Amino acid sequence: MRLINIALVVVLTVHSTFSVDKNNFKTCEQSGFCKRLRNLKPEKSQYSLNLDSVFVHGNVLSAEVITVNHDTENKNVLWHYALKLSALVDGTFRVEIDEAEPLYPRYRTQLSLDGEPKPDSLKLVSKENGQITVSNSQGYKVVIRAEPLKFTFLDKNGEEAVVLNDNAQLFVEPLRVKNSGDEENAVESDEGAWSESFKSHHDSKPRGNEAVSLDVAFPDADQVYGIPEHTDKLNLATTTSGEPYRLYNLDVFEFELDSRMAIYGAIPVLYAHGSKRTVGVFWHNSAETWVDIVNYGDETVVGSLVNLVTGGQKRRVDARLMSESGIVDVFVMMGDRPSDVFRQYTKLTGVAPLPPRFSLAYHQSRWNYVDEADVRAVDEGFDEHDVPADVLWLDIEYTDGKKYFTWDPIKFPHPAEMVANLTAKGRKMVVIIDPHIKREAGYFLHEDATEMGLYVKNKDGKDYDGWCWPGSSSYLDFFNPAVIKYYTERYKFQNFPGTSKDVHIWNDMNEPSVFNGPEITMPKDCRHYKSPQDGEEGIASFWEHRHVHNEYGLSYIKGTHEGMMARTDAHYRPFILSRAVFAGTQRFAAVWTGDNMAEWGFLAASVPMCLSLATAGVSFCGSDVGGFFKYPDAELMTRWYQAGAFQAFFRAHSHIETKRREPWLYDATTLARIRDAVRRRYALLDFWYTLFYEHSIDGLPVTRPLFQQYPQEQQTYTIDNTYLLGDKLLVSPVVEAGVSSVKVYLPGRERRELWYDVDTFQQHSANGHIHQDVNIGKIPVYQRGGTIIPRKERVRRSSTLMTNDPYTLLAALDVNGTAEGTLYIDDGETFDYKSNKYIYAKITFSPDAMTYKLQNNAHYPTRTWVERIVVAGIKTAPKSAQLIQGESRSALHMTIHRGNDVLVVRKPGAKMAADWEIRFTY
Incomplete structure (x- = not known):
């Protein structure tokens, strides 16, 4: 027990430093496959299409792709690959490249798609001059050049919109047999071919190198967006002079701002936008992924050289996606407006279902409300100070020794009564359930998981043992159907006494976070369940964590969702909050931006972070109001509540070591301003609810970047401190201290848009930037002329009562x-x-x-x-x-x-x- 306490003290000490320790996380140079692939920049692609193998049937073109050794006189064929190009509804194409006869199956991402994509027709247009041309029913064409292999996607005007492998950076590392001496001799000069180390952690890499890479060019694009979750701007920066963007779900303590480092979320979707068109690519891969960006319009050395050669500015953005494993599986979404491509993406990965109405109201949380008396006092505090609230949250300390699906018998002896006291006022409760399971004899969940073989295994096939909040912990393997069945049962009311339909769930630490693991997560050579296949033995009988890492959090919340649905026979809508994010997360959970700080920079960053997630399908996003770490002064707290009232997920939350900060613990004037901000949210709840219903129907973001609605207005392309709610409200939170005026951009000059200040009804004609006077009680919010918004002005203590x-x-x-x-x-x-x-x-x-x-x-x-x-x-x-x-x-x-x-x-x-x-x- 002493060892557990020591480990947790170390973790808490790290949490108290308030700066990320970058030494705990890899750079591209320290990530073997990223270093290997990033340095590979051939002048000519080694991949070629076998024209004689091309076959078009239904919505699919299939063909053989070969790699050719151009250094030999006879151009020796080295490897055979299977190409599949599919036409899908709504102007989307899918390109898949896998080994024709792999040593054993390569991993294909399982959970992100919302069912099988619907097919469109595909027609062979021509086969001549060493290339194939096909078209779909909407008039989009794909030209496939045979040698070297290149895919050019043409818009309806016949212009190049997306090009794959234009820069010859397509690679699919073939699986190989490990021979004796390979590891020591570094086969074919592949650095770390069969093992890799980072700090004190060793990755056994039993399958060897199996990385994939693809370059994507976006002609005529001014900016690219997407690949959340990161803390820099909405429009992505050129990466040639630094680190690529990294997509690898990680628990990064005290994450830093203006960074391309990986944090909790990893959604591999890119959008490219210019005045001509908007297009997108979805890189369907759940392994660790790095993304390089080159925007030739940036003021960079690369851009300057290109401009010098071309005699002017080149409007094009290139991206390169590199993943540690999997196959090449990329969806090309032809747009051609921002709303079109956002819909295309949610057609693939799903929309957020209509949430329960209370979840759009105000949530009050802390790590931790200490006991039932504390919960009751906080609940009564909202009534006493006339601040509406719908949900009270409990963090990990409510459990019996951090054993989930239990209650602390001393601090929370009457959970059902506690919940009933809240629901009598129309309020709800959310409790945390994390994926780490305490390895304690007698704990029913641990005993069951051990006996039934439900845990993730280590590289030796034993139950994996890592460290998290309970100390020694193991992790359920949610890729195993038996785990889903067992876990679903845990949410039944009789199995989780004290809960009711009004108790909802928070899934935290689900990257997964492992305090003593490499990069604070699970080792890549841990083993996950794989559906049994005839004749598959050894390493072919399981998937490694490296294959599924970014999917793990999704698999977890999917299991939670099934349990929440089953407990009421799918009658009541569940609310789930997740920290880990991947493509498809929106189908099951809301998200928040993680463990932020009570600093102005983190308030400002919450806007582009949630905007980026919204364009990637995850509209139900917010940040911890007030900041998780540190203590906000009265001005920062006021501004954060004002901003949070106009973000989809509206929750105040704070660290266990911070000073208490319920609204009434500030001075009376600050309390009044916080009360006003919360009441503004409640007045607009039916507006929010309508937006989420419409999202569930059409897939468009609830929270929208300005360029989505004004795609021809170039000034909007890089604005990420101002955003739209639907197409009706424009919000520009105040994110700096001590300001009396802020600069706000009002779009729509060509459309002769009018914008109305929601506080005064003062009318502004769209004319670009204006300077809006503000005081501590005001943030700029405008209603677009031509719109009608429903409000409820009789604000009560909870939304249920309204x-x-x-x-x-x-x-x-x-x-x-x-x-x-x-x-x-x-x-x-x-x-x-x-x-x-x-x-x-x-x-x-x-x-x-x-x-x-x-x-x-x-x-x-x-x-x-x-x-x-x-x-x-x-x-x-x-x-x-x-x-x-x-x-x-x-x-x-x-x-x-x-x-x-x-x-x-x-x-x-x-x-x-x-x-x-x-x-x-x-």
Whole structure:
């Protein structure tokens, strides 16, 4: 036990230094495959297409690819590969290159896709002059040059949009037999061919080198985006003078800003954007991945040389993706606008399902609320100080000795009663469940996992033993169907006493984090379950952790999701929060940006970090309000609440060693400002809920970069401190101390957009940057002219208690005096909406009438109604207004505020369960 305590003290000491120890994490030079592949830069690709092997059937072109030794007179064929090019719906293509007859199967990523992609047709257009041309049903073409191999994807105008292997950086290292002496002799000069070491950790590499690489060129692109999670800007930087971007899920204590280092998330999707088009590539690979970027428009040495040679600036961005294992499996998404390509990506990996409504409200957390009395005091504190809150969170200390699915018998002896006290007020609870399982005799989960063989194995086939919060720990292997079955059962209410449908789950440390492991994670040569195949023995009978690493957190939250669904027979929607992120995570969980600090830079970084995740399918994102480490002063805390109120996931959270910081522990003035920020969020909950419903239907980000809505406006391409919620609100959080004015960009000059300050209804014409005066109580938020937003102004202590409260509809008019919006309503917690028990309505305003029309044949018996309509930008006030709903007609009372051209219709009383219209006369 003393050893456990010593280990945990060391970890906590590291947590207290407040600076990342880079020595714990690899550079490209220290990562064998990255160093090896990055240094390989041939002038000509060794890969060629065998034209005689080409066969097109249905939506697939298949062919043989060979590698050729160009240094020999006879061009000896070295290796054979199988090429498969598939046409998929919505203008997406898939390119797969695998060994034709591998020594044993290479790993193919299993969990990121949301089902099998839907096929499109593929037609052979021509086969001549050493190349093949095929096209899909939408008119996109792919030209495949045979020697050296190159793939050119043409847009509908016949222009090059994406090019694969233009820079001859396609490599698929073939699997080989390990002969005696290979490891000592470094076969064929391959550094670390059969083993590799980092610090004191040794990786046995039983399969040898098996890396893959591909270069992707984006002609006419100005910027590239994506590959979250990183802490630099939204638009990706040229990497030639430094480290590539790294995608490898890691628990990086006190991660630093403006860095390309790997942290908790790894989503290998890239988007390229310019005024001509937007395109994307999804690198379907779950192994450690490094990405180099060269933007020829950057002011770099490379860019300057190219400009000198070409006689001007070259509009093109090149990327190179390098992974430790797997096959070449890349989806090319042809766009051609940002919204198109974002939809294409979520068609592949899925959308966030409609979350329970409470999860969009305010969450209060800390490591840790110490006991039931503490939980009760915090709960009552929100009521006493009139601050709304929906969820209280418990970190690891609620458990019995850090054994998950248990409660501390002294500190939390009555969990069911504690939860019931919260739910009586409409509140919920979230408790943490981490993947590390305490290796303690008598702990049922450990005993079961040991007996049933459910743990990840080490390189020797024994249960892997690592160190995390409980000390000695093992990890369930969620790639094993038996683990999923067993783990799902753990969430049943009878197996987790004290929980109910109102207790939800937080999955932390699921990269996985292993304190004594290489790079604070699991060794790459650990073994995972593999479906048995006839005749497969030895290393062919399991997958290594190196193959599945970035998928592990996804496999874990998928298991949690199945357990949460099963406990209520799939009646209630679960809420899950995950720290590890991979492609497809959005189907199961929300995410947060990890263990940030109470510093202004981390507040500022939360905006591009969540924007980047949103473009990669993960809209349900936020940061720890106030910062996890350190203590925010009153100004920083105020600004963080104001920013958090306009991020999808809104949670305050802090480290166990920090000073308590519930809102009422600040001075009265700061408390009032925090209360105002939280109340702003609650007033807009139905707007957020509608956005998430629409995301679940069309796949577009809830939180959007400006270039998504204004793709021709070049000034938006590098703006990442300002963003849109849907296409209706523009938000620019204040992220600097002591400012009285901030610079905000208002897009849409060519569209003659109008923007309305949500606090004053002051109207601004889109004209680029403006200087917005701010005080400590204000951040710049604008509603776009031409939109209608639903609000609920009767803010109560939890969102549940606001269910039947009336709406205020806020219409901001465009230059034509019109506006439109939408509203989604259901019960907020069940899956009944899938049985048509919901309302989705379109609201329109013109000078003659305002209409509310149901867009579905569903029925939901809501008791909500309209208590107020506010119209901003009214130029000519109507003389009268009449509500028409069914057979009923009633005159309405209106007032006009000439100072800011605002019309207010008071208490029209229109019901949300049926169509209605308000007619204006002049």
